[in-house]
Amino acid sequence: MTEISQIKLLGNIASPYTSRVQFVLNLKSIKYELIEEDFDDKSELLLTSNPLFKRVPVLLQSNKPPILESLIIIDYLEQIYPDVYKLYPYDHADQAVLKFWAYYIDTEFFPLYGRLRKTPDKEGKEVLKRQIIEKSHVLENLFVKFSNGKPYFGGDDVGYLDVVLGCFLGWTKFVGNHNNFKIFDEVRTPNLIEWSKRMLSHESLKGVIPDQEIHIDFFKWLTKARPPPKAT
Numbered sequence: 318m319t320e321i322s323q324i325k326l327l328g329n330i331a332s333p334y335t336s337r338v339q340f341v342l343n344l345k346s347i348k349y350e351l352i353e354e355d356f357d358d359k360s361e362l363l364l365t366s367n368p369l370f371k372r373v374p375v376l377l378q379s380n381k382p383p384i385l386e387s388l389i390i391i392d393y394l395e396q397i398y399p400d401v402y403k404l405y406p407y408d409h410a411d412q413a414v415l416k417f418w419a420y421y422i423d424t425e426f427f428p429l430y431g432r433l434r435k436t437p438d439k440e441g442k443e444v445l446k447r448q449i450i451e452k453s454h455v456l457e458n459l460f461v462k463f464s465n466g467k468p469y470f471g472g473d474d475v476g477y478l479d480v481v482l483g484c485f486l487g488w489t490k491f492v493g494n495h496n497n498f499k500i501f502d503e504v505r506t507p508n509l510i511e512w513s514k515r516m517l518s519h520e521s522l523k524g525v526i527p528d529q530e531i532h533i534d535f536f537k538w539l540t541k542a543r544p545p546p547k548a549t
């Protein structure tokens with residue numbers, strides 16, 4: 318088994334994909350060193366570790382190739398630490414279903430936030446806001462199905478989909494506030510509202526989801542109004 322002291326994580330405090338990996342490392346009580354990347358001045362270590370995409374997160378270990386992309390990193394950690402806070406169900410078909418929904422969240426839900434930011438006209442923004450709300454209904458129904466009346470997607474404890482969606486909670490709040498609408502609310506998505514509160518108070522997520530000032534700074538950097546945020 319890999320020595321946990323050898324793990325380094327290239328990431329950025331504002332990146333939800335970095336937060337996702339940190340959450341799993343914390344759940345599994347794996348010690349690691351976070352190496353903060355400056356998106357305006359990417360390190361040689363990042364560029365050589367991920368030459369194709371040049372992005373975070375990247376998991377590094379002694380004498381092993383870099384592990385890239387948050388969902389792949391999580392899958393890897395689950396394989397090498399299967400007995401320490403198991404995220405997946407035992408049935409492989411059930412695992413495949415969860416991975417499909419993770420793909421949905423990463424390709425159909427969260428990218429709408431970026432499209433909303435890039436859309437200049439009010440009419441276009443309203444269309445995207447409706448699409449986000451529609452997909453929040455899908456996620457609400459998904460929670461009801463998988464939680465089966467329990468606190469998390471994973472049931473009694475945080476599971477795979479809790480990690481996958483939970484890393485976006487900071488951005489979900491920011492995008493809603495910035496665009497004057499609620500992505501999750503008490504009427505449309507009551508279960509996700511309560512789930513969000515439980516997630517943000519979870520011990521393993523504390524200090525992982527950045528505060529709103531970091532999101533504001535990162536948003537301004539995305540619109541080239543200021544340098545990217547850094548950990549303090």
